[in-house]
Amino acid sequence: MSRRSAFIAVIGAPNAGKSTLVNRLVGAKVSIVTRKVQTTRARIRGVAIEGDAQLVFIDTPGIFAPRRRLDRSMVAAAWEGIEDVDFILLVVDAQSMLAGPSKSTEDTDRILDELKRRGAKAILVLNKIDRLARPKLLKLIAELSVHDVFENTFLVSAENGDGVADLKGYIVGKAPAGEWMYPEDQLSDISDRLMAAEVTREKVFTRLHQELPYQSTVETTAWTRTGKGELRIEQTIFVSRESHRPIVLGKGGQTLKAIGEASRKELSEIFGEPVHLFLNVTVREGWADEAARYREMGLDIVD
Ligand SMILES: Nc1nc2c(ncn2[C@@H]2O[C@H](COP(=O)(O)OP(=O)(O)OP(=O)(O)O)[C@@H](O)[C@H]2O)c(=O)[nH]1
Ligand SMILES: [Mg+2]
Structure with missing residues (x-):
């Protein structure tokens, strides 16, 4: 054919x-x-x-x-x-x-x-x-x-x-004649780890305002399966200033909790199994100049 x-x-x-x-x-x-x-x-x-x-x-x-x-x-x-x-x-x-x-x-x-x-x-x-x-x-x-x-x-x-x-x-x-580039059941080219980070970043963008979404990034740092066969995902939210940490956490940790809960729920749906999500907020002033951060995002860093 x-x-x-x-x-x-x-x-x-x-x-x-x-x-x-x-x-x-x-x-x-x-x-x-x-x-x-x-x-x-x-x-x-x-x-x-x-x-x-x-x-x-x-x-x-x-x-x-x-x-x-x-x-x-x-x-x-x-x-x-x-x-x-x-x-x-x-x-x-x-x-x-x-x-x-x-x-x-x-x-x-x-x-x-x-x-x-x-x-x-x-x-x-x-x-x-x-x-x-x-x-x-x-x-x-x-x-x-x-x-x-x-x-x-x-x-x-x-x-x-x-x-x-x-x-x-x-x-x-x-569409021109040509071999298919991806297996029939593949829907995207991003890894599960990056997709999971993106879903959390979506919640960060939705719940935080002004410059904060733009001064932050999310990475998946650990991905394991518990004894009960549930997914355990650890992620870090990098922010660029000490003053941003309390904003991400919110009063009594409420904002971070809401971000985590919304993300966890969606990740469970996407991956079709229960997910335990652990979010940690790290202040890293120069993250936006670090090659490793871009690599995690799937982005080439330019000068
Ligand atoms: N009313 C309406 N809103 C839309 C439509 N398409 C997208 N939106 C909304 O427009 C906003 C931006 O949508 P995105 O798909 O994130 O836009 P984008 O072009 O990918 O944006 P960037 O990734 O930031 O460049 C979201 O709030 C969407 O829900 C549409 O057809 N109608
Ligand atoms: Mg877009």
């Missing part, structure tokens, strides 16, 4: 809904999602099979004007994500594009400029259409189609799934 396979990079400004879309296309949670920008830090592959075609979606960090080393490494990882792919999906938050000039519109403009500079073609994915009326969307499509970058446009809601089947069908129809 002849098979087909395609690599599809999913890029866009922070918070456009890239990870939500990849999860929707794969039909499982492979990448964490939060309301905050810069949630995804490294490339994550999610795999879907449709008939004879295997589609490998590459979720990427949002592209923005980076300041810190971590930001620069994330943005570099996103651009590397479009190398050697068959398709590029540029995900745009339609609602924020129509709300007038913002960081998000600036980032999207910058991405369009870079795609043009590279002579790359992309599929425009206008996301979050559940929040907008159609006439407004048509105006936005007209505005964006002046850029000679898009080979096609799809209107979707990654959140409720509207339009996603059409987008997937289009990619399946155009």
